[in-house]
Amino acid sequence: MFESMNFIYFNLLLLISGWIGLYTFSFILMAILSPFKFVNDVRNPPKILSFSLSGIGIIFQIYFWSLWSAYCVAITFEYTTSPTTWDWLYFICGYGWSYGLIGWLSYKEQLTAFDFEESKQITRGALFYKFVAVASFIIFVFWPNLMDKPFGWVLNILV
Secondary structure (H helix, E strand, C coil): CHHHHHHHHHHHHHHHHHHHHHHHHHHHHHHHHCHHHHHHHCCCCCHHHHHHHHHHHHHHHHHHHHHHHHHHHHHHHHHHCCCCCCHHHHHHHHHHHHHHHHHHHHHHHHCCCCCHHHHHHHHHHHHHHHHHHHHHHHHHHHCHHHHHHHHHHHHHHHC
16 A cells, blocks of 8 residues: 555656646746747847857757656655565656656647648657657666766755
């Protein structure tokens, strides 16, 4: 009985954390990308400005999805240190949570796509960020000390 409650709490924690993380992610990403509105209003915007804004957005997304994977790994390790009988189930669910939010977010974003080409671009971007999240999860499971440098400050607060 206690084992199944731990599993429910584990998934509930990742669900709530995911929703909070998505709202935080969306707010920060919109703050980063809002200058694009002004760049697009200009007839010939400087390419350096467009590339730098895109680069900042991409770096932020890579950092966020790697942070989310590190958080999923840290929570998984936290719950598997207790005497559970099915550690593998926690790792599979943590793995699913690490990239599941990207899938949900890309699904919602595809609903707002104006045409097929834009939908393909959304899918391409989502696949890239899913790869980042999955690779980060696998790397952090096998080498958890790699989480400390870039994400230790957040994980010490959250976990």
